[in-house]
Amino acid sequence: xxxxxxxxxxxxxxxxxxxxxxxxxxxxxxxxxxxxxxxxxxxxxxxxxxxxxxxxxxxxxxxxxxxxxxxxxxxxxxxxxxxxxxxxxxxxxxxxxxxxxxxxxxxxxxxxxxxxxxxxxxxxxxxxxxxxxxxxxxxxxxxxxxxxxxxxxxxxxxxxxxxxxxxxxxxxxxxxxxxxxxxxxxxxxxxxxxxxxxxxxxxxxxxxxxxxxxxxxxxxxxxxxxxxxxxxxxxxxxxxxxxxxxxxxxxxxxxxxxxxxxxxxxxxxxxxxxxxxxxxxxxxxxxxxxxxxxxxxxxxxxxxxxxxxxxxxxxxxxxxxxxxxxxxxxxxxxxxxxxxxxxxxxxxxxxxxxxxxxxxxxxxxxxxxxxxxxxxxxxxxxxxxxxxxxxxxxxxxxxxxxxxxxxxxxxxxxxxxxxxxxxxxxxxxxxxxxxxxxxxxxxxxxxxxxxxxxxxxxxxxxxxxxxxxxxxxxxxxxx
Amino acid sequence: xxxxxxxxxxxxxxxxxxxxxxxxxxxxxxxxxxxxxxxxxxxxxxxxxxxxxxxxxxxxxxxxxxxxxxxxxxxxxxxxxxxxxxxxxxxxxxxxxxxxxxxxxxxxxxxxxxxxxxxxxxxxxxxxxxxxxxxxxxxxxxxxxxxxxxxxxxxxxxxxxxxxxxxxxxxxxxxxxxxxxxxxxxxxxxxxxxxxxxxxxxxxxxxxxxxxxxxxxxxxxxxxxxxxxxxxxxxxxxxxxxxxxxxxxxxxxxxxxxxxxxxxxxxxxxxxxxxxxxxxxxxxxxxxxxxxxxxxxxxxxxxxxxxxxxxxxxxxxxxxxxxxxxxxxxxxxxxxxxxxxxxxxxxxxxxxxxxxxxxxxxxxxxxxxxxxxxxxxxxxxxxxxxxxxxxxxxxxxxxxxxxxxxxxxxxxxxxxxxxxxxxxxxxxxxxxxxxxxxxxxxxxxxxxxxxxxxxxxxxxxxxxxxxxxxxxxxxxxxx
Numbered sequence: 039x040x041x042x043x044x045x046x047x048x049x050x051x052x053x054x055x056x057x058x059x060x061x062x063x064x065x066x067x068x069x070x071x072x073x074x075x076x077x078x079x080x081x082x083x084x085x086x087x088x089x090x091x092x093x094x095x096x097x098x099x100x101x102x103x104x105x106x107x108x109x110x111x112x113x114x115x116x117x118x119x120x121x122x123x124x125x126x127x128x129x130x131x132x133x134x135x136x137x138x139x140x141x142x143x144x145x146x147x148x149x150x151x152x153x154x155x156x157x158x159x160x161x162x163x164x165x166x167x168x169x170x171x172x173x174x175x176x177x178x179x180x181x182x183x184x185x186x187x188x189x190x191x192x193x194x195x196x197x198x199x200x201x202x203x204x205x206x207x208x209x210x211x212x213x214x215x216x217x218x219x220x221x222x223x224x225x226x227x228x229x230x231x232x233x234x235x236x237x238x239x240x241x242x243x244x245x246x247x248x249x250x251x252x253x254x255x256x257x258x259x260x261x262x263x264x265x266x267x268x269x270x271x272x273x274x275x276x277x278x279x280x281x282x283x284x285x286x287x288x289x290x291x292x293x294x295x296x297x298x299x300x301x302x303x304x305x306x307x308x309x310x311x312x313x314x315x316x317x318x319x320x321x322x323x324x325x326x327x328x329x330x331x332x333x334x335x336x337x338x339x340x341x342x343x344x345x346x347x348x349x350x351x352x353x354x355x356x357x358x359x360x361x362x363x364x365x366x367x368x369x370x371x372x373x374x375x376x377x378x379x380x381x382x383x384x385x386x387x388x389x390x391x392x393x394x395x396x397x398x399x400x401x402x403x404x405x406x407x408x409x410x411x412x413x414x415x416x417x418x419x420x421x422x423x424x425x426x427x428x429x430x431x432x433x434x435x436x437x438x439x440x441x442x443x444x445x446x447x448x449x450x451x452x453x454x455x456x457x458x459x460x461x462x463x464x465x466x467x468x469x470x471x472x473x474x475x476x477x478x479x480x481x482x483x484x485x486x487x488x489x490x491x492x493x494x495x496x497x498x499x500x501x502x503x504x505x506x507x508x509x510x511x512x513x514x515x516x517x
Numbered sequence: 518x519x520x521x522x523x524x525x526x527x528x529x530x531x532x533x534x535x536x537x538x539x540x541x542x543x544x545x546x547x548x549x550x551x552x553x554x555x556x557x558x559x560x561x562x563x564x565x566x567x568x569x570x571x572x573x574x575x576x577x578x579x580x581x582x583x584x585x586x587x588x589x590x591x592x593x594x595x596x597x598x599x600x601x602x603x604x605x606x607x608x609x610x611x612x613x614x615x616x617x618x619x620x621x622x623x624x625x626x627x628x629x630x631x632x633x634x635x636x637x638x639x640x641x642x643x644x645x646x647x648x649x650x651x652x653x654x655x656x657x658x659x660x661x662x663x664x665x666x667x668x669x670x671x672x673x674x675x676x677x678x679x680x681x682x683x684x685x686x687x688x689x690x691x692x693x694x695x696x697x698x699x700x701x702x703x704x705x706x707x708x709x710x711x712x713x714x715x716x717x718x719x720x721x722x723x724x725x726x727x728x729x730x731x732x733x734x735x736x737x738x739x740x741x742x743x744x745x746x747x748x749x750x751x752x753x754x755x756x757x758x759x760x761x762x763x764x765x766x767x768x769x770x771x772x773x774x775x776x777x778x779x780x781x782x783x784x785x786x787x788x789x790x791x792x793x794x795x796x797x798x799x800x801x802x803x804x805x806x807x808x809x810x811x812x813x814x815x816x817x818x819x820x821x822x823x824x825x826x827x828x829x830x831x832x833x834x835x836x837x838x839x840x841x842x843x844x845x846x847x848x849x850x851x852x853x854x855x856x857x858x859x860x861x862x863x864x865x866x867x868x869x870x871x872x873x874x875x876x877x878x879x880x881x882x883x884x885x886x887x888x889x890x891x892x893x894x895x896x897x898x899x900x901x902x903x904x905x906x907x908x909x910x911x912x913x914x915x916x917x918x919x920x921x922x923x924x925x926x927x928x929x930x931x932x933x934x935x936x937x938x939x940x941x942x943x944x945x946x947x948x949x950x951x952x953x954x955x956x957x958x959x960x961x962x963x964x965x966x967x968x969x970x971x972x973x974x975x976x977x978x979x980x981x982x983x984x985x986x987x988x989x990x991x992x993x994x995x996x
Contacts, residue, residue, distance in 0.1 A: 044900065045893035046973060047611030049546040053539060059615045060535030063622030067528040077634050081862040084638035092646040096890040099615075102883075106619065110880075113635025118624045125632070125852070128874075130624035132526030133578075136538045140585065142617045142828050143542030145597045145609035153604070155556050156592025159563035167571040190669060191872035201718055216722025217696040231848040232873055238845070239680055239871065241720015243695025287852055343874075349621050350876055366717070369710040373604070373766055373958040373967070383560040392718065392871065393670035394711055395607075395822075397829055401589075404581075411575040414524035421523065479852040488852070494525060 045096045055099045062103055063135070070119050071495075074472025077115045084113040115475065120496040123504060124477040126287065126315045127422075127448075127492025130349035137405030138349060141398040148396045151384035152376045158385055161188055161400035164407065165354055171412055172320040172340070175333040178356035180385070186356045187390040188399045192314035193232035194392055195339035195355040198363060200236045200279055203308030203336070205366040207278035213366055217241040222270040224248050225281035226258035228291050230312060233281045246275075255444050256291035256481065258282065264301055271305075279308045282335075284328050285316025288479040288488075289443035289451045292316070292328055299334025311338045314353065318345040319423070319447050322416050328446070336362075345422075345448070345492050346415065348406050352399055355390075364389045418494075422448040425501045426491045432505050438512050442486040450489040451481065456516045458485040463515045464508070471511075474504045524575045534578045541582055542614070549598050550974075553951025556594045563592040594954065599975040602983060603956040605766065605794045606901075606927075606971025609828035616884030617828060620877040627875040630863035631855045637864055640667055640879035643886065644833055650891055651799040651819070654812040657835035659864070665835045666869040667878045671793035672711035673871055674818040674834040677842060679715045679758055682787030682815070684845040686757035692845055696720040701749040703727050704760035705737035707770050709791060712760045725754075734923050735770035735960065737761065743780055750784075758787045761814075763807050764795025767958040767967075768922035768930045771795070771807055778813025790817045793832065797824040798902070798926050801895050807925070815841075824927070824971050826897065827885050831878055834869075843868045897973075901927040904980045905970045911984050917991050921965040929968040930960065935995045937964040942994045943987070950990075953983045 047055060087109045117128050148157035165186030166179050177184045189195045204221055205213050212218070221242045225233045227249045237247040248270070251262040267277045280302050282293040295311060302309040311332060317340025319325040332338060339355040342348035357363050368389040370379070378384045388394050410418070426448040433439045433452045443451040454460045461478070462485055469475055479486050487508075491501060526534060566588045596607050627636035644665030648658050656663045668674045683700055684692050691697070700721045704712045706728045716726040727749070730741040746756045759781050761772040774790060781788040790811060796819025798804040811817060818834040821827035836842050847868040849858070857863045867873050889897070905927040912918045912931045922930040933939045940957070941964055948954055958965050966987075970980060 044896035045889045047888075049543040052546060052611040052614075053543040055611060055615060056539030056543070056618075057536050059618050060532060060539060063619065064528040064532040064535070066622060067531060076631075079634050081630070081634070081857060081860070082638070084635045085642050088639070088642045092650055092886050093890045094892055096893050097887045099612075099888070102887050110635045110639065113633065113638060114623060114625055115631065115633045117626055117633070125626070128624060128626050130621065132531040132534060135531075135618070135621040135624075136534060136578075138621045139535075139538050139614070139618050140542065142609065142614040143545060144593060145607060145614075145828050146593055147596055147604070147607050147829065151560065152555075152594065154592065154594045154596070155558050155560070156563045156589045159561070159592060160567070160589065163564050163567045171571055191874045193872040193874070197718070197871065204720075212720060212722065213717040214722055214724050216699060216725050217720035218699075220695060220697075231850040231853070235846065235848050235871075235873075238692040239676070239719060241683075241691060241696035243691065243693055245693050246695050287850075349624050350626065350874060351872075367714065369714050369717075371710040371766075373956060374710070375957075378560060381560070392676065392714075393672040393830075394714075395670045395672070395829060407571050408576045408581050409526075409578070410524045411572045413573055414575050417523035477852060478854075 058099060058103065062106065070116055071121065073116050073119065075116050075119045075121050075475035076469045076472065077113050078472060079113050084109065118493065120493050120500040121474040121504065122493055123489045123491060124475040126490055127345050128343060128350055129345065129347050129492060129494040131347035131406060131494050133405040133409035134347055134349045134402045137402030141401045144398060146398055148398055149388040149394050150374060150376065150379060150386045152378045157398045157400065158387055160404060161387065162385060164400050164403045167407065168354060172317065173323065173326045174338065174356065177358045178338065183360060184356060184358045185360045186354055187387055189353040189355045189391060190351040192230065192312055192339050192341055192353050193235060195353050196232050196281060196310065196312060197236040197239060198355060198391065199308065199310040199337040200240050202362045202366045203279040204240060204242065206308060206362045207276055210365055220246060220275040222246045222248060222275045222277045223279040223281065224250055224263055224266060226250050226252050226283060226293060228252055228256050228286040228288055229281055229283050230287050252291065256286060256289050258293040258298065260294060260297040260301060263298060267301065267305055277305055277307055279310065282309060282311050284311055284313035285447065289481060290316060290446050290449045292446065295331030295334065299331050303334060308336045309334060311335045313338065313340040315341065315344045316447055318342065319419055321412065322419050325447065342403060346406065347410065347418065347494055348402050352403060367391070422491045425498060426450050429489060429491065429501055429505060436509065438516070442481050448491045451486045452489070453484065453486050454512055454516060460516045461485045461487060464511050467511045467515055468507060473507055537578060537582065541585065549595055550600065552595050552598065554595050554598045554600050554954035555948045555951065556592050557951060558592050563588065597972065599972050599979040600953040600983065601972055602968045602970060603954045605823050605969055607823060607829055608826050608971055608973040610826035610885060610973050612884040612888035613826055613828045613881045616881030620880045623877060625877055627877055628867040628873050629853060629855065629858060629865045631857045636877045636879065637866055639883060640866065641864060643879050643882045646886065647833060651796065652802065652805050653817065653835065656837045657817065662839060663835060663837045664839045665833055666866055668832040668834045668870060669830040671709065671791055671818050671820055671832050672714060674832050675711050675760060675789065675791060676715040676718060677834065677870065678787065678789040678816040679719050681841045681845045682758040683719060683721060685787060685841045686755055689844055699725060699754040701725045701727060701754045701756045702758040702760065703729055703742055703745060705729050705731050705762060705772060707731055707735050707765040707767055708760055708762050709766050731770065735765060735768050737772040737777065739773060739776040739780060742777060746780065746784055756784055756786055758789065761788060761790050763790055763792035764926065768960060769795060769925050769928045771925065774810030774813065778810050782813060788814045790814045792817065792819040794820065794823045795926055797821065798898055800891070801898050804926065821882060825885065825894065826889065826973055827881050831882060901970045904977060905929050908968060908970065908980055908984060915988065917995065921960050927970045930965045932963065932965050933991055933995060939995045940964045940966060943990050946990045946994055947986060952986055
């Protein structure tokens with residue numbers, strides 16, 4: 039890795055260095071199972087190993103790769119470990135990593151169609167494929183008045199949907215003049231925290247997001263939603279948005295979209311459906327029931343970066359009427375004007391998202407779908423659901439533990455019968471062992487352990503061993 | 518690339534396929550100069566070459582790579598071509614691409630410190646390095662009450678700053694209760710369109726962003742700012758935010774930060790400084806004058822993904838008081854609670870940005886800074902500034918052309934003396950030739966050509982040849 043002029047790699051140097059980095063990642067893949075899943079460092083420990091000032095002269099790639107091993111890896115919590123069962127899966131895969139590498143190599147900006155037509159058209163195309171692959175409503179296809187776009191996260195998708203909803207409800211008044219009435223939004227008490235964050239950012243106010251009560255399966259109660267809307271209407275407020283959840287983060291609760299959709303229709307509310315984690319399950323026809331009623335939604339999102347082997351960031355947002363979204367987010371300064379935009383014949387995705395710039399993220403989705411094929415992706419989902427069902431059976435068969443929520447897909451919520459303190463001790467013992475990583479939530483005010491099974495390389499043996507560790511730890515910590 | 522179970526690549530298969538993709542990129546680097554810079558396809562042309570349905574069975578990597586050449590490349594506008602002079606540079610580099618590759622390979626989520634401590638600590642560390650490298654005010658270091666964070670784009674940085682400003686001005690009232698007064702923001706008529714977009718999204722209203730008149734160098738007039746604030750105060754509004762620009766997109770106009778800062782202090786307005794493109798110039802002590810007065814800013818951002826050889830996305834946002842930002846964006850659901858967060862001893866970057874999830878983007882910055890060293894990065898900036906100054910000299914020496922704005926750094930705004938129609942024809946002739954790519958803006962209601970010199974591989978010969986083409990095209994199109 040020698041320097042020319044200011045030190046650029048030549049293509050030949052890039053080839054050599056690139057092979058070395060690919061080999062480093064391949065070795066990481068081979069070894070990841072052996073690392074403590076949850077990083078065991080203390081705050082500030084990584085920084086202590088970094089020089090306080092940047093280097094004046096360039097360094098060799100080998101030096102940097104050595105530091106990756108020595109300095110960085112101890113501070114990594116290994117999301118790609120087959121023993122990672124915490125939060126939600128964020129599974130990467132070989133083809134996704136390589137698709138993303140091509141995107142970095144091309145280094146194009148996809149803000150406008152004209153700034154790289156393939157970046158826009160491949161995205162539109164692959165998102166249309168996904169409508170077919172997941173059996174989503176036709177109205178989400180780009181060939182209708184709707185269409186799909188890649189966002190970084192479901193948080194941003196929610197914010198885009200909320201802003202478009204606010205604009206539709208105000209005849210595009212608040213975008214220009216600011217929020218000047220009380221606009222009220224609705225989501226269940228189990229909805230993702232990004233709903234609350236979005237309400238704050240958009241100037242609607244977090245208190246004006248009404249958190250609706252849930253039933254025994256932690257799904258939104260439509261009657262409670264209806265009542266909340268009525269109260270707000272009586273108070274002279276403007277109900278405008280319902281954020282329904284298909285697969286809550288805590289426990290995979292699935293809100294009843296059909297009944298919620300009817301309420302939204304009646305009151306002309308925007309229905310956004312957040313299926314960030316669970317949505318990928320719809321690749322398999324037998325799980326498409328999770329989306330029953332989705333045809334009434336104004337927008338929908340799911341994250342291939344969670345459970346569809348596409349490395350972060352890749353959230354797919356669909357809207358039924360792209361005009362509402364575009365009219366809310368479009369600004370056209372002179373320096374971005376171009377013939378293609380003015381022809382109206384193209385999509386400019388900058389108007390479908392919060393930022394202006396955008397990477398060529400469709401490449402990694404394209405690589406993933408083509409590498410695995412639809413059948414490979416289905417098998418991937420089925421394996422995880424099957425492992426979770428088996429794990430749930432083990433929990434049910436053990437007197438020490440009980441299931442804490444229904445297990446529709448790949449997340450098992452369970453707890454030790456001895457109460458919060460034991461569950462907390464159990465969690466800490468397991469995670470500090472480094473053998474596996476689990477996280478918790480609270481359901482009905484009680485601490486619950488969450489076993490999210492979705493790692494690309496998680497096999498039956500990992501789940502089985504995790505259960506053995508959990509049982510052992512329970513014996514050691516419940517005495 | 519054979520399948521095991523659902524079709525995952527083994528580490529060995531990843532190694533082989535990874536080498537093939539690295540080689541593909543190295544070949545692209547070797548050949549990029551020969552492609553038409555601006556893609557010449559028509560709307561829909563790329564999609565016509567893509568199958569209407571996704572493949573049921575997996576495909577070979579070689580097939581996908583062939584399609585990259587045959588289907589995708591014709592639809593690419595080559596931002597990495599040394600003949601790309603449009604919009605703004607978005608220069609990638611070997612080390613950046615490889616740092617990003619490591620990030621994809623590790624596949625970690627950096628939303629919390631605990632979810633990968635190294636992801637957070639390396640980011641904090643590298644952003645502190647950059648304070649030193651650019652000679653930024655000490656208050657932006659994490660060791661003070663401020664600190665830095667990587668955002669996707671300056672658009673998102675602006676929105677974060679605007680929301681934090683709105684909250685500070687309302688005692689954190691609007692975040693909870695919604696916007697219920699008229700909040701007024703200020704930026705020059707030359708400010709980036711993302712300011713207007715942010716005002717709309719945040720519920721402040723685009724009309725409540727006052728666009729302040731500029732002087733002959735297209736920089737904000739402080740007296741006009743002061744007058745606008747007074748008018749709004751008299752009307753009972755709440756002035757809260759000034760977005761100043763260091764290096765406008767149109768013409769590298771540099772707002773007078775010192776005088777603007779004094780006005781902000783007097784009226785307790787949040788001063789955000791957007792140096793997306795120009796900021797990297799401050800790597801060189803001789804260009805640090807662009808930041809004169811920055812010590813009065815509440816927030817600041819610049820984009821290493823524009824002019825510091827770090828591939829998109831990588832915007833560095835700094836705040837002087839991190840508490841305002843965090844208090845505006847923090848939400849802590851049960852399922853994200855953890856001991857490190859509760860100890861208060863760590864940074865959780867999810868509270869410094871719009872989305873929850875985040876990639877390990879500090880790696881690419883770390884690779885870039887270490888590969889080039891500070892001296893290599895300075896040389897890179899100096900070469901481009903020097904080329905732009907030389908180009909400006911050629912324009913001045915040619916009777917057919919005039920400079921349309923000062924040329925403080927690496928962007929030359931110029932126009933043919935024969936008026937808008939000729940400049941428009943000139944632009945179209947040049948861009949449809951595929952030999953180079955330029956874009957335009959309007960200054961004083963006149964069309965202006967923009968020559969932005971910042972490609973990683975742009976050398977003197979490319980700039981020289983571009984000027985020859987421009988002169989030839991002028992002779993052919995001004996008759």
